[in-house]
């Protein structure tokens with residue numbers, strides 16, 4: 001071993017050993033505590049693989065980032081330990097890790113994440129994920145943020161060989177190669193994905209070769225040799241810093257324990273285990289230090305003893321720590337982002353202004369409202385950028401990004417590959433790394449392809465990681481029927497998106513609402529699912545000349561009335577208004593509420609109206625079963641039952657996939673006649 005050739009000082013060489021011991025002893029302790037049910041939940045132990053995390057992370061700078069997977073203790077440990085500047089910081093780091101595994105309030109994630117979601121975002125660890133392959137797009141987006149920041153920082157993305165069979169892997173490698181992103185994808189090939197051997201899950205055994213398909217250099221490394229890993233990753237990081245793009249490093253390694261504590265390991269032999277244990281990365285590295293005269297036997301023993309003490313102290317700390325207070329259950333679901341009183345009041349005035357068509361307003365189309373919001377926010381804040389399929393020169397499938405490419409260029413208006421998962425995940429990673437992405441998913445029907453990234457990573461990361469991150473991303477999409485393009489391009493999936501904690505859902509019906517709500521979405525620190533309607537893009541309406549935002553959770557009473565409250569959103573608001581107009585001729589006074597944001601939901605405005613009318617009709621273009629209107633009806637029933645004079649009526653789409661044929665499509669969704677019938681039913 002030649003420390004100089006490895007670029008290591010003696011202290012650094014000792015540190016590698018120390019970190020590997022700490023991970024090993026940490027995992028042994030966790031195994032023991034799991035067996036005694038003192039640690040609950042699932043833990044996927046990293047023992048045996050220490051050389052990968054420690055070797056790879058040892059080449060990072062403080063401004064670099066990592067993302068990790070379900071077997072993530074080693075990554076979290078190595079990152080925290082290598083960034084600790086003092087002994088006290090190191091101690092705090094082990095303590096927080098063990099406390100997190102024990103679900104305590106003092107843990108890194110305040111007990112919200114546990115083993116599978118361990119993260120220390122403040123130290124550039126963007127977190128572990130329980131979804132195999134889920135971190136790969138996030139790393140790709142973080143790489144984009146690093147590249148756009150121009151600071152030569154780099155992202156290490158750790159995952160198992162099983163994850164290299166996911167679409168996320170392939171989408172991400174393609175995108176990273178296209179955009180020359182500074183990401184090092186590190187496959188920890190421990191030969192099994194749960195119980196299935198790599199030979200039965202993976203078409204070609206050298207996963208590193210998969211890089212070739214994308215023009216990414218791939219290398220297979222002995223993952224039991226900390227210095228070999230370090231060398232390979234150092235080379236890859238150097239390429240990344242020089243702007244040469246991503247690399248793929250496959251580390252051959254082995255996990256000492258089963259997949260998780262309950263795994264009996266029947267799929268592998270004792271002989272195989274013994275053969276790998278004979279190549280234990282810790283004693284072999286220690287022997288190298290001894291042979292090279294860098295360390296004495298006593299010094300090596302002292303490293304182990306010190307690590308043992310640190311882990312025991314961390315365990316004691318964790319058990320002495322309190323559980324998170326139950327009253328704080330909802331802490332950090334959303335970032336506390338507040339609009340000022342004056343912004344809220346001004347919006348009320350502006351709403352009146354555009355309704356009366358006063359001075360200081362002008363008429364634009366809905367698509368222009370979206371375009372203007374994007375443009376103004378891109379001018380206001382250099383962190384804002386747009387990406388999605390065909391958003392560039394083409395200007396978006398519905399024209400809402402027209403002209404932005406010409407004005408801001410391809411760096412800030414990015415055409416993406418057709419890779420919905422990685423578009424969503426890249427938005428998450430870029431947002432966590434400091435940017436404000438607005439990602440377009442062409443049709444809401446395609447958002448399920450990105451559901452893991454948006455719902456599991458984007459919406460939950462803040463909560464799971466103890467409130468230490470924000471994910472200020474906007475997913476712009478459009479939905480709804482009306483163009484005879486059938487069941488894969490016409491759905492209304494908003495209820496799906498309201499279901500996930502941690503993401504707002506916005507559905508504007510007018511150009512004024514679209515512009516103000518989108519500007520608010522971009523400025524807000526939380527993820528937003530912003531759903532436009534394909535049949536609204538060419539509609540016209542007034543917007544103020546001045547810069548404005550529309551705060552979330554403020555519904556708009558689009559027509560006042562006294563007999564019945566008709567609540568809707570998006571395109572159906574227009575039909576609701578038509579129905580109200582016709583009913584007015586018969587002497588029925590309908591109040592039309594446009595929710596504008598389904599989440600947060602403005603129950604105050606609803607309450608004022610229901611207390612006045614006592615009757616409610618919920619109107620949506622979505623299929624009836626599980627629609628958002630069903631949730632709305634329940635909320636009203638729970639909170640306003642005493643004021644109701646009649647059962648709540650739902651007017652929804654039929655429970656059918658949206659058909660192509662025009663008369664069938666028309667019949668599938670509510671029309672004015674059905675809305676009128678719904679109102680009459682509420683009045684009975």
Ligand SMILES: Cc1ncc(C[n+]2csc(CCOP(=O)(O)OP(=O)(O)O)c2C)c(N)n1
Nearest residue numbers: 071130131132160161162163190192193194
């Ligand atoms: C998307 C997804 N599919 C399946 C699982 C269940 N699961 C958890 S870990 C795992 C094996 C993963 O293998 P690999 O990526 O090689 O990582 P390793 O466990 O070997 O570290 C499986 C099947 C999951 N959590 N997420």
